[in-house]
Amino acid sequence: MHVLRRRGWEIPERLATPEHLFFNRRAVLGGGVAAAAGLLLPSPAPAQRVADLPDPTKDLYPLKRNEKYTLDRPITDEKLNASYNNFYEFGSSKLIAKQAQALKLRPWVIKIDGLVEKPREIGIDDLIKRMPLEERLYRHRCVEAWSMAIPWSGFPLAELVKFAEPLSGAKYLRMESFLDSAVASGQRQTWYPWPYVEGLTLAEATNELAFLAIGAYGHPMPKQHGAPLRLAVPWKYGFKHIKSITRFTFTDQRPKGFWEALQPAEYGFWANVNPEVPHPRWSQATEQLIGLDERRPTLLFNGYAEYVAHLYKGLEGERLWA
Ligand SMILES: Nc1nc2c(c(=O)[nH]1)N[C@H]1C(S)=C(S)[C@@H](COP(=O)(O)O)O[C@H]1N2
Ligand SMILES: [Mo]
Numbered sequence: 001m002h003v004l005r006r007r008g009w010e011i012p013e014r015l016a017t018p019e020h021l022f023f024n025r026r027a028v029l030g031g032g033v034a035a036a037a038g039l040l041l042p043s044p045a046p047a048q049r050v051a052d053l054p055d056p057t058k059d060l061y062p063l064k065r066n067e068k069y070t071l072d073r074p075i076t077d078e079k080l081n082a083s084y085n086n087f088y089e090f091g092s093s094k095l096i097a098k099q100a101q102a103l104k105l106r107p108w109v110i111k112i113d114g115l116v117e118k119p120r121e122i123g124i125d126d127l128i129k130r131m132p133l134e135e136r137l138y139r140h141r142c143v144e145a146w147s148m149a150i151p152w153s154g155f156p157l158a159e160l161v162k163f164a165e166p167l168s169g170a171k172y173l174r175m176e177s178f179l180d181s182a183v184a185s186g187q188r189q190t191w192y193p194w195p196y197v198e199g200l201t202l203a204e205a206t207n208e209l210a211f212l213a214i215g216a217y218g219h220p221m222p223k224q225h226g227a228p229l230r231l232a233v234p235w236k237y238g239f240k241h242i243k244s245i246t247r248f249t250f251t252d253q254r255p256k257g258f259w260e261a262l263q264p265a266e267y268g269f270w271a272n273v274n275p276e277v278p279h280p281r282w283s284q285a286t287e288q289l290i291g292l293d294e295r296r297p298t299l300l301f302n303g304y305a306e307y308v309a310h311l312y313k314g315l316e317g318e319r320l321w322a
Helices: 002-010 012-016 019-029 032-036 046-051 124-130 157-164 258-262 305-312
Strands: 109-114 120-123 134-141 146-156 172-177 197-201 211-216 230-232 245-251 286-289 294-297
Touching (some): 109 124, 120 124, 134 230, 146 157, 197 258
Antiparallel strands (some): 134 146, 146 211, 172 197, 211 230
């Protein structure tokens, strides 16, 4: 069975057809692909077969590490990181890794719309092919006062912005996660404002630190970390790091994030890390390093001030730190 599925990837049709059309057609045609590949075996149900395809990005790894971004702490143990997650689509506990395996990663179509030259849809693999890939070591500081350090693989968000060709009126980038309550049980909890949304100013989105991750720890992104495409903005609290993105919208309206929509008294748009500004219910002065028996003082902008402090000049009157 494995060989059959693998060959499905190698047929010329895949190379000649935009990915999202290919997948859609394939799902419709079912056994047609196997027939085209000259295989006469009966094929399993199309939906099941699409979900079981091997990850087409796995041969990209390992990616070359960009040594510019260094850590002041060890990389978090991979197993721990993969079993301690926030992904409310799959429940409010940290133990959602198992449930998250229900997420189907292909086809994965990304919509780019709003104030752009030309709205478009692009399959994740077609997008990845166009982007300059690298590995970066980033700190991650959750608003809940714990932190990790992760080797992400991916590409600068600025490259996606360039690809999208925003119009001059675009001031913000709104990002949206997948919406599928059939696989994500948390999305059946209708009191949450699904889908998960986050936003950045265009100046933030094109800052060199803003990164779109497609992998972690030298391989494709585990589902629980937000495969196949997840944001990393390490100077901001963790909830800005939207997972499993399906849509990028360029707009002149400040986007309202999932947590801001749910609890505006506690969570806002900027959400920059600042140890001196407490959350309404707890201090942000220190953080627990996950996997290490250690609490450390939290750093302003999570230690990334030299890259991003200039973005907030003149905005001191705003609520920059929640
Ligand atoms: N779609 C989506 N993205 C999300 C979340 C979520 O619940 N849903 N949680 C956020 C929070 S609060 C954190 S701390 C990080 C956790 O990422 P990790 O599980 O890879 O550590 O994801 C962020 N992105
Ligand atoms: Mo978080």
